[in-house]
Amino acid sequence: MADKKAATLPRKPYERELLRLQTELVKLQEWVRAEGARLVVVFEGRDAAGKGGTIKRVAEHLNPRVARIVALPKPTERQRTQWYFQRYTEHLPAAGEIVLFDRSWYNRAGVEHVMGFCTKQEYQLFLRQCPIYERMLVEEGIVLRKYWFSVSDAVQEDRFRRRLDDPVRRWKLSPMDLESITHWEAYSRAKDEMLVHTDIAEAPWFIVESDDKRRARLNMIAHLLGSLPYHDVPPPVLELPKRPPSMGYERPPRDLQTYVPDHAASL
Template sequence: MDETSARSWVEAEWEDSLDEELEMEIDDLLIAREMKFISDLRHTSNIDRKTYFHELLRLQAELVKLQDWIQHTGEKLVVIFEGRDAAGKGGVIKRITQRLNPRVARVVALPAPTEREKSQWYFQRYVPHLPAAGEMVLFDRSWYNRSGVERVMGFASEEQVEQFFNDVPEFERMLVRSGIRVVKYWFSITDQEQQLRFLMRIHDPLKQWKLSPMDLESRKRWEAYTKAKEETFERTNIPEAPWFIVEGNDKKQARLNCISHLLSMMPYEEIPHEPIHLPDRVFNPDYERKVLPDELYVPEKY
């Protein structure tokens, strides 16, 4: 391959690396055109597209270094993502894990507890998902369900909530003492922004699965969730595992700010790797490749 061909190939690979991110943005634009009453209200990002992609790829390259450092040193990291429904937690988690090894960086998003789990120690169902050495675990909602949705929706009694507030600081201190780093993010959006994002999901068939009855009910209980959030901060913001609020009205800013902050919390450094050399293929002049039947192949429609 000559230099010109090699450059063209690299540029094509670079463009492909952007395509997945673009695909996730295109459906927002399409549905917004069909729903002009929403697009007229929606704000534009303060970050232009070129800057956003440049910074996102730079930060994702740093996340790969962080991953290597965690794996090399045997560190254990827990990152908790909480906040309003449709505040952008999933989008940030997706960008963090997009280029990482899923064996090192795992996402945990637990469903509602079973009847058996309801009878267990509250933290018990979360413990098996905590990281071993060389792993980072991202909790897409966490044990803070108890002081949030469970409290507001009446799934937990005031006695259970009070017990949670008494227990969670010590539980997290135990995690930190055991060598687990705990970082907690709360994603905040305005009332109007949440309403607009819910309307987008209602009218977009590709995103309707994101809406649950709990999400819709949360609209009616905005103030109750606000009070629950304020008490959660007041009683669980401990030095060993403090809360950090991510302003989420601008999705692009929220993604970059959160990833940048997470990286700043870790004392990681680049881990040197042995040079990788692609071995030459071994050719056997006596080998004859078999012709496989056509029905084994996926039809080439595109």
């Protein structure tokens, strides 16, 4: 435990660098919008590997009309009869948009395969089709970045225990998450097999060491920024107009409207 604490990036330099990188992400956003680029970022990894926290920091200061997070629930009965990639394709970006996939089509290579939610034939078909699908995306002009967040078994278990005792994060845990502890090696083999088939030149995988969440967030964002040819787009010139003189408007009496009680006054 002492070694893990020693490796943790101190909060002050972390927050300082995070703000700098988030400022650059805003510049990236404006470049994507100005250039009509289409950016897809895939976040994958084991449960409690730090994907959600990183996505939150990436999107924190971005315009939700430009950058959106896609976290799909389990497929409906109708979707189960569709081509596997179909429901993900619906969420791909148009020109000037960024899509952050909080888990993605790689569910089939991970949880679906390990937990038996797909057949062996469906799994093998995915491994054959996935590289073709991603090459099609890249050929179409979509910029695709794929990040795998790697966490050790001890750190994952520690994070699970912390979530169990945290009332505001307890919702992050499901029975399926906890089962991942007992299927650790199966998930490891599935990840290795996935990388063999889908770590392609057109859309390579980038591994993010995430035992230290702060380092993982900074490293991932810095890598994403460094991998793209974005540049500063000058913002439009804006001037705050002068407020015109009053035309006699009078606000209605306060007792005619219902106000939220001042809960803060009780603190």
